[in-house]
Amino acid sequence: MAMVAFLVEHDPEVMLRPAVADRLSRLGVTSVSLLRDGDVVCVVLEGWAFDPVSSTEAAAVAIGADASSRIFRPVIQSALRPLIEET
Helix, strand or coil, X not given: CEEEEEEECCXXXXXXXXXXXXXXXXXXXXXXXXXXXXXXEEEEEEECCCCHHHHHHHHHHHHCCCCCCEEECCCCCCCCCCCCCXX
């Protein structure tokens, strides 16, 4: 699944209104996560049909990210499972 994350250091009005959700879904986004602390907002977009190479700029515009926002793309993604020791 393709993923991109935007770190926005000012306090944007990141709201998932119907028009924003529609624009993102047209880009192939099927999941949106919003994380924040006191200073930074992180918006994570995911989708099987989402192409972060060609759609990151349109997605940034849709969520209200500006030129000062940092964009993160995955380096590695892995499922983990506990190691079962043989007895």
